[in-house]
Amino acid sequence: MLNFHSQIKAPFLINAYPFFAYKDNPDEISLDYVLFRPNPGMRDPDTGLHYDNMLYAQIDSVYSAIRQMGHNDIEVQVSETGWPSKGDPDEIGASPENAAAYNGNLMKRIERNEGTPGRPSEPINVHVFALFNENLKPGPSSERNYGLFYPDGTPVYNIGLQGMAHNGTNIELLHSIDYFLVKIFLNSIDIQIRKESDQIQEEILPSNTREKLKDQKEGGRLQIPKLKMIGPQVPKQCNFFSGLSSQIHLYGLLIKEQSREEKEGKKKKNVVLVDRRI
Structure with a gap:
């Protein structure tokens, strides 16, 4: 598969969700670390690189795995990432405030053309999930609440994308x-x-x-x-x-x-x- 990506110069797409890591282990993982807020960060013991957020660490871990397979010419893009604004009682961290913090802080980083610590000169490409809540989707409540907008078009929360009068x-x-x-x-x-x-x-x-x-x-x-x-x-x-x-x-x-x-x-x-x- 990697040979194919290299041949056609196609990016390698990953779905990266720090939310799931935090939900499963909130006592060990800092909420600030996954929401791009100020925090001490973590140091990779193998590379010595310092990470102040989990998403960048996840991206670089994929680059590392691809490099170990003999490829240095394949770009990694995040095909999905996001944070739910609502969840079940056991889905710790799912809230409008955290969703706005995650997506809003992520977009500020991207606007600065940031790269990851492993590739600081290469701005990352991120596909934010999702534009709309999927109100008919089965599964946990979080699965229906990743959108920036409700199905009727009204915003779930504001991260600065609206910028329009409330007149339709x-x-x-x-x-x-x-x-x-x-x-x-x-x-x-x-x-x-x-x-x-x-x-x-x-x-x-x-x-x-x-x-x-x-x-x-x-x-x-x-x-x-x-x-x-x-x-x-x-x-x-x-x-x-x-x-x-x-x-x-x-x-x-x-x-x-x-x-x-x-x-x-x-x-x-x-x-x-x-x-x-x-």
Whole structure:
């Protein structure tokens, strides 16, 4: 698998959740250490590197394992990380305050283009889970409460991403995100638009999103550039512009977009939100 990643220059994706480590061992693991708050940190006895948060230690541990397998040219990206705003009684640490601290402090770190202690000159790419609470998901309560927004579009807590008047603008933003995610999904697999899909769109998409998708049809097929392919059906990259983020991780397919900042020659943003509703 690592040889394949090296050959096609694809990142190695990991799901890293310091929350689970803290939940299982709150007496031994500092809450400040997992929430990126000031703390004494920990020193790696093998490398001598100092870590002030668990996420960076988890990332470097994966780099170390990959290096021991003979690869130094594979980038590690965090395909999922997050913190639940609510949990069952035994899910210690699940709260809106801790979720806001984890995601908010993480984004501040990413905005500074920080690298890990093991790779300080290489800014990390992080995919924050999740954009929406998954209110119908089974399992512990925490599984339904990782989102920044409730399913109706209202914020669960504020980490500075809203920045909008409370006049329905949030809902318009979410409809716009719905449109782009659906457009990416439909085109990434290059499906033929049929009556069945029209019926599905009628059932699951907001009316303004359906109209936008309808405008994109030409000859029964959505029109955007096709994915570049490397090897046997390996999607590499799809370039488009939405101005929302620099990368979106959607069902294991890494789709890169050109952000508004990149188009204007400004600093790249490396934090993205993951929505599993499609």
